[in-house]
Amino acid sequence: MAYDRIIFHIDVNSAYLAWEAVYRLQHGETIDLRNVPSVVGGNPETRHGIVLAKSIPAKKYKILTGETIIQAVMKCPDLVIVPPRYDRYIQASAAMVKILEQYSPKIQRYSIDEVFLDYTNMECHFGDPVTAAHRIKDHIKDELGFTVNIGISTNKLLAKMAGDFEKPDKVHTLFPHEIKEKMWPLPVEELFMCGSKTTPKLRKRGIYTIGDLANTDVSLIRYWLKSHGVMLWNYAHGREYSNVSSDGMPMKGIGNSCTTPTDLKDIESMKLYILSLSEMVAMRLRDAQKCANVLCVSLRDTSFNNYSHQKKMEVATDSTMVIYNTACQLLEKMWKGEAIRHIGLRASELQSNNSYQTSIFYPKLERERTLDKAVDKIREKYGSMAIMRTSILGSGLPPVMGGVPSDEENQFPMMSSIL
DNA sequence: TCTGGGGTCCTAGGACCC
DNA sequence: TCTGGGGTCCTAGGACCC
Numbered sequence: 525m526a527y528d529r530i531i532f533h534i535d536v537n538s539a540y541l542a543w544e545a546v547y548r549l550q551h552g553e554t555i556d557l558r559n560v561p562s563v564v565g566g567n568p569e570t571r572h573g574i575v576l577a578k579s580i581p582a583k584k585y586k587i588l589t590g591e592t593i594i595q596a597v598m599k600c601p602d603l604v605i606v607p608p609r610y611d612r613y614i615q616a617s618a619a620m621v622k623i624l625e626q627y628s629p630k631i632q633r634y635s636i637d638e639v640f641l642d643y644t645n646m647e648c649h650f651g652d653p654v655t656a657a658h659r660i661k662d663h664i665k666d667e668l669g670f671t672v673n674i675g676i677s678t679n680k681l682l683a684k685m686a687g688d689f690e691k692p693d694k695v696h697t698l699f700p701h702e703i704k705e706k707m708w709p710l711p712v713e714e715l716f717m718c719g720s721k722t723t724p725k726l727r728k729r730g731i732y733t734i735g736d737l738a739n740t741d742v743s744l745i746r747y748w749l750k751s752h753g754v755m756l757w758n759y760a761h762g763r764e765y766s767n768v769s770s771d772g773m774p775m776k777g778i779g780n781s782c783t784t785p786t787d788l789k790d791i792e793s794m795k796l797y798i799l800s801l802s803e804m805v806a807m808r809l810r811d812a813q814k815c816a817n818v819l820c821v822s823l824r825d826t827s828f829n830n831y832s833h834q835k836k837m838e839v840a841t842d843s844t845m846v847i848y849n850t851a852c853q854l855l856e857k858m859w860k861g862e863a864i865r866h867i868g869l870r871a872s873e874l875q876s877n878n879s880y881q882t883s884i885f886y887p888k889l890e891r892e893r894t895l896d897k898a899v900d901k902i903r904e905k906y907g908s909m910a911i912m913r914t915s916i917l918g919s920g921l922p923p924v925m926g927g928v929p930s931d932e933e934n935q936f937p938m939m940s941s942i943l
Numbered sequence: 944t945c946t947g948g949g950g951t952c953c954t955a956g957g958a959c960c961c
Numbered sequence: 962t963c964t965g966g967g968g969t970c971c972t973a974g975g976a977c978c979c
Contacts, residue, residue, distance in 0.1 A: 539979095566947060574947055592945045608947095635950095635979045719977050752953075752976080776951065783947060818971095828946075834972060866947090926948085 525699070530653050531768060532641040533675040533683035534624060534660070536617075537692035539637035540564040540577035542670040543616040544606055549669070561585055562604035565593045570785045571865065576608055580692070613637075619668055627660055632768045640680050642768040657695040665693070681764035682707075684716060703762045708735030718756055722749065734760050775812060779820075780804045780926030781868025787826055788864040795852055800916060800925035801869040802848035807900060807924065809871060813878070815840035816871030819847060821854040824866035832868075833858040840875050843892045844899075847871065 536542060541564050545557035561582040566572030573593040585600040597603050617636045624631050627650060630642035641660075643653055650656040657674040665671050671693035675686030678700060685707055686698035698706055713723040715734050725748065731737050737745070738760035745753040758764065780801050788794050798821070809816060820834035833854045841847060851869055902911045903924070912923035 568945080571945085572947055573945075576947075590946085594944060595946090598944085638979075717977060721976060750954080773951085777949095779949065781948060820972095830974080832973065836971065868948090870950090 525701075527678045527699070528644070529678050530643040530646075531677055531680055531683040532643050532653070532657060532660070533634075533680065533687040534620075534639045534641060534664075535673045535675070535684075535687045536620070536637040537671045537673060538577050538579060539617075539670075540608060540613055541579050543613050544609065545579075546616070546669040547609075547612050557604060557606065560604055561587075561600045561602060562606065563587065563593070563596055564608050565596070565605055566607065568593050571783050616668065616670070620664055620672075623664055623667060624660065627656065630768045630770055632770060632772065638684075640683065640768045643676075654695060654697065661693065661695060677762075679762070679764045680766055680768065681716060681759055682762050685714075688714065698762075700762055704735070707762070708733060708738060708760075710734050712737050712760075715756060715759055717752070717759065722752070722756070725749065775814070775874060777870055777872035777874065778805055778808045778812065778814070778816070779868060779870030779872075780808075781822065781866060781870075782925055783824075783866045784864070788867070791856065791859060794855060794859070794864060794867060796915065796919050796921055797867050797925070798851045798855060798869065799848055799913065800921050800923060801867070802844055802851055803924045804926040805869050805871050806842055806844040806847050806896065807903070809842040809874075810877070810896060810900060812874075813876065814874040815842045815877045816847075817873035817875065818871070819850050819854065820868075820870045820872065821851050821858065822866075822868040822870070823855075823858065823864050825862045826865050830866075831858065836873070840873075840877075842877055842896070843889060844896055845892050846889070 538558070541557060541562065544564055549556060558579050559581065560579065561584070562579045563575045563582055564577040565575045575587060575589050575591055575593065575596050578587050578589060582596070582600065582603065585603075587596045587599055587603070593605060597605075613636055617633075621631065621633060621639060624639055624641055628641045628643055628646055632640040634640055643656060646656070647653070650659060653676050657676055661672055661674050673687045673689075673691050673693070674695045675683040675688070676695065676697045676699075677683040677686055682698045682700070682703070686696040689696040689698075689706070710733060712718055712726050712731055712734055713720075715737070718726070726732075726737065729748065731740060737757060740757070742754060742757050745757045749756070782797060782801065784797065788797070816837075817840045818834055818836050820832050822830060822832035824830050835850060835854055837846075837850060847869075899911055908922065908924040916923045
């Protein structure tokens, strides 16, 4: 059958766990984490204790991604727990992308462990789609040591749904003529974008499978679930038309957040976290050559209520101190006195920083800008701990908080076969 | 019992203007 | 004095993804 587009979805099986296993095998470890009950997860003592990825043997104990380490250990007392090392996963992901680029010029990174590849008009090079997918899958396995699932169809939605069929190390198709047979019998919550809030709303109305959804009058769905429902209904019919876009989505916002090891009960300790987060967010903005117009502070209290306050600033900024001061104002306005377990800072409505015209009117800002640049250079050269504000010094907090791997995490040599 | 971090997009209400 | 809509911007919160 001839289709106008052929799309692959490549998905690493148990990504963090597989990458951790491969790294450890290459560095002299004898047991393969993938062959024992194991998880990649955080430390419960610092309240980061959730399962991020699990091995197939761990899955047999009914351990779930996202549940707490404590729950997981109760299900399997011999569970092996390893902490996440994001710097390694970024390298492994990049190595996989490099291989995929040999099979098509049109690829799109969807996440650290998922990639879309447009195989349209590539049959003359690598054969029919199923043959090519097997070749790609085995290429990755032979060269990098981990397995992937590849889903094949005519659009990204169906390719992604196909990739979620039987795992690991499998190739599946979900072409339009296969929707009724392969997709409609699945529970509706397995449809992409049908999450934990929408599923009970559909079930309440007698919609249990993707087929049930597809065969419900779309005007009813629209009435119940608005535009999100209409999108889901279209997905249930396999309709989705976005392109595999190599240049990706433009960055819309930059944010960092932190669950604190102990509850924060006073505004001064919250401001210390805000300072550390401001350093990170502002540094990332400057690195991306962006300025932000909107700043948003978010809090989570000990009952897991989340709330946020945001502010559109008069002038777009990438200055650490402007961001810090604005965030403090937001914090003071919103905090109602309850204990806080999580605090976040996000910058959005980004614009290019190349028209930075405020210096004439704000000479102080220009000095801040020079200082920010100097600090960035020192941190780039000597690491994030090399320079810190006196208020952070002695607080026990890292001077820059968020997704950057710490120097300690970077002390290991690189994965040779992956570079 | 304990519950991460980084994102995108949508909705709804209020303010303000014409 | 009392009454419209429509459009845009801003803010808060929620839903979903990996």
